[in-house]
Amino acid sequence: MTQRQIRFHDEHVEPATMLEEVLQGLTSxxxxxxxxxxxxxxxxxxxxxxxxxPEYYLTRTEMGILEFCADDIARLIGPDTTLxxxxxxxxxxxxxxxxxxxxxxxxxxxISREFLRQSVERLAQDYPWLEVHAARADFMQDFTLPQGAExxxxxxxxxxxxxxxxxxxxxxxxxxxxxxxxxPDGALLVGVDLKKDHKVLHAAYNDSAGITAQFNLxxxxxxxxxxxxxxxxxxxxxxxFYNDPRGRIxxxxxxxxxxxxxxxxxxxxxxxxxxxxxxxxxxYSVDEFHALARxxxxxxxxxxxxxxRLFSVHYLSVIERARLQKxx
Ligand code: AVJ
Numbered sequence: 501m502t503q504r505q506i507r508f509h510d511e512h513v514e515p516a517t518m519l520e521e522v523l524q525g526l527t528s529x530x531x532x533x534x535x536x537x538x539x540x541x542x543x544x545x546x547x548x549x550x551x552x553x554p555e556y557y558l559t560r561t562e563m564g565i566l567e568f569c570a571d572d573i574a575r576l577i578g579p580d581t582t583l584x585x586x587x588x589x590x591x592x593x594x595x596x597x598x599x600x601x602x603x604x605x606x607x608x609x610x611i612s613r614e615f616l617r618q619s620v621e622r623l624a625q626d627y628p629w630l631e632v633h634a635a636r637a638d639f640m641q642d643f644t645l646p647q648g649a650e651x652x653x654x655x656x657x658x659x660x661x662x663x664x665x666x667x668x669x670x671x672x673x674x675x676x677x678x679x680x681x682x683x684p685d686g687a688l689l690v691g692v693d694l695k696k697d698h699k700v701l702h703a704a705y706n707d708s709a710g711i712t713a714q715f716n717l718x719x720x721x722x723x724x725x726x727x728x729x730x731x732x733x734x735x736x737x738x739x740x741f742y743n744d745p746r747g748r749i750x751x752x753x754x755x756x757x758x759x760x761x762x763x764x765x766x767x768x769x770x771x772x773x774x775x776x777x778x779x780x781x782x783x784y785s786v787d788e789f790h791a792l793a794r795x796x797x798x799x800x801x802x803x804x805x806x807x808x809r810l811f812s813v814h815y816l817s818v819i820e821r822a823r824l825q826k827x828x
Contacts, residue, residue, distance in 0.1 A: 504624045504625070504628065504632070506620055506621065506624050506632050506633070506634055507632070507633045507634070507646070507648055507649070508617070508620075508633075508634045508635075508636075509633070509634065509635040509636070509637075509646035509647075509649075510613070510635075510636045518537060518726070518727065519727050519763075519764060521533075521534065521537075522537070522723060522727065522763065523763065523764060523766065525776075526761070526763070526768045526776070527768075530775070530777050531768075531774070531775065531776045531777065532776060532777040532778070533719060533776055533777075533778050535665050535751075535778060535779040535780075536611075537719055537722065538715060538716075538718065538719060538778070538779075540718070540722055540726070542718055542721070543715060543718045543719075543722070546711060546714055546715040546718060547715060549711045549715075550707070550711050550712055550715060553707040553708075553709055553711055553712075554707075555703040555704050555706075555707045555708070556704050556707060556712075557700070557704060557810050557811070558660070558661055558693055558704065558810075558811060559660070561806050561808075561810050561811040562593070562659060562660065562661075562691045562811050562813065563592060563593060563596070564806055565691075565804050565805070565806055565811060565812075565813045566593060566596055566597070566659070566813060567596060568804065569802075569804040569813060570596060570597065570599075570600030570601070571600060572802065572804075573597075573600065573601065573655075573689060573815060574600050574601045574602075576687065576801065576802065576815055577601065577653060577655045577687055578653060579604075580604055580651075580652040580653060581601060581603040581604060581605075581652055581653050581654070581655050582603060582604065582605040582606070582607060582649060582650075582651060582652045582653070582654045582655070583597060583598065583601060583603040583605070583606050583607070583655050583657060584606075584607045584609065584645075584649075584654055584655065584656045584657065584681070584682075585606070585607070585608050585609065585657050586609055586639050586656060586657065586658045586678075587609070587610055587639075587658070587660075587662060588608030588609060588610040588615070588616050588619050588620060588634070591659075593657075593659050593660075594623070594657065595623075595626075597657060597689075598623070598627055598630065601655070602629075603630070603652075603655070604630075604631060604651075604652055605630070605631045605632075605633060605649060605651065605652060606620075606623060606627075606630050606631070606632050606633065607633040607634070607635060607645070607646070607649040608620045608623070608632075608633070608634045608635070609634075609635045609636075609637055609639050609643070610634075610636065610637075611636070611637070611638050611639075612636075613636045616634050616636055617634065620632050620633075620634040633646060633648060633649040635649070639677075640674070642677060643677065643681065644681075645681060653685050653686055653687075654681065654682040654686035654687075655682075655686060655687050655688075655689060656678050656681065656682050656686065656687070656688045656689070657688075657689050657690075658678075658688065658689070658690045658691070659689075659690070659691040659813075660691055661691050661692055661693035661781070661811070662691075663690060663691075663692060663782075664692070664693055664748070664780070664781045664782040664783065664784075665779065665780065665781065665782075666782070667780070667782075668782065668792065671782070671792060672792055672795050672796050673796075675688070675792065675793060675796030675797075675798055675816075676796045676797060678796075678798075679796060679797045679798055679818055682818060683818045684818060684820065685817075685818065686817070686818060687801070687815055687816060687817045687818070688798060688814075688815075688816045688817075689813065689814070689815055689816075690813070690814050690816065691811065691812070691813050691814075692784050692789050692811070692812045692813075692814060693781070693783050693784075693810075693811055693812075694783060694784065694785065694786070694805070694809060694810060694811055694812055695747060695783045695784065695785050695788075696783070696809070696810060698742045698744065700810070701742045701749060701783065702740070702741065702742055704749075705740035705749050705751065705781070706738075706740050710738075712738065712740065712751075713737075713738035716738045716740075716751055716753060716778055716779075717733050717736065717737075717738060717753065719753065719778060720733040720736060720753065721733055723761075723763065727763060727764070728763075728764075729761060729762065729763040730761065730762040730763070731761045731762075731763075732759075734756075735755060735756050735757060735759050735770075736753045736754060736755055736756060736776075737753070737754050737756055738751070738752075738753065738754075739751070739752045739753075739754045739775065740752070746780075746782075747782055747783055747784070747788075748780045748781060748782040748783065749779075749780070749781040749783070750777065750779070750780055750781075751777075751778045751779040751780075751781075752775040752776060752777050752778060753775060753776045753778055754773060754774070754775045755770035755771065755772060755773065755774045755775070756772065757772050758770065758771055758772055784812075786803055786805070786812055789812065789814060790803075790814075793814065793816050794819075797818065797819045797821075798816040798817065798818065798819060799816060799817050799818070799819045800814060800815075800816055801815045801816060801817050802814075802815040803815070
């Protein structure tokens with residue numbers, strides 16, 4: 501059987517190596533390691549397992565909302581669409597969207613070349629009517645659409661409340677970048693976790709099976725196995741809490757005792773309770789997210805919530821420059 505043609509584009513941007521970023525993060529105060537490093541193969545599997553624990557309501561709630569609103573979205577965006585998935589996955593969510601929207605083109609964008617290749621190949625096999633493009637790129641950096649994928653109305657899809665990993669000003673810049681990518685007549689469909697009862701938030705990041713703890717601690721195993729760090733993951737424990745004034749869940753790896761970690765010939769000292777900040781997961785009210793979107797030149801067109809108001813899915817369209825600059 502012949503493989504269907506996939507148009508693969510490679511941006512050739514070399515991201516700073518993991519080692520450099522980790523060395524810098526451990527030197528800075530507070531110590532930090534970026535959440536993108538959670539997702540090696542084991543980390544990705546652990547994240548999938550998190551999505552199935554009863555306390556982690558995000559994934560299944562968003563899926564329920566998407567099932568409910570997919571036909572509305574198809575109507576809003578109309579025919580001749582290019583569906584752009586930011587952070588490509590062979591996930592159930594993109595399949596649901598492809599089946600409901602029946603877009604002409606699909607463009608998957610992901611930082612990991614191998615993961616991207618695998619997931620778009622599967623989509624190309626399962627949806628023979630679809631023109632499939634893939635671009636290896638860091639969509640956190642400025643990014644131009646590859647040739648051939650720039651036709652039609654563009655619908656960018658950014659599910660999972662991954663936008664919560666950004667600082668609010670980074671989220672605004674990210675939305676501005678998306679706006680440039682989808683203008684003049686495109687839209688963005690984005691999943692955003694809502695502010696809610698702190699107990700519900702706390703439980704979602706402290707599941708009783710301890711999967712989130714394993715996911716967080718896996719970072720230290722990566723430092724040991726991939727970067728050759730001298731570190732005992734058992735010397736650290738998982739900590740996650742809701743920071744109310746900042747409106748975010750914070751995840752940390754907290755040192756259980758006084759200890760040294762060695763990496764690349766350098767020594768990093770930890771006192772008991774010293775932490776490495778590994779993730780922020782910002783939560784937004786509908787109004788807060790609308791304000792953020794407008795500040796980025798995007799117009800809130802529709803928002804769908806589940807019955808318990810746990811999670812939101814926003815459909816945002818481009819505000820024309822002329823309108824943005826209009827003086828009253
Ligand atoms: C994938 C960033 C949306 O913030 O809820 C899950 C990652 N961290 N449990 C989130 C995560 C701990 C997740 N995001």
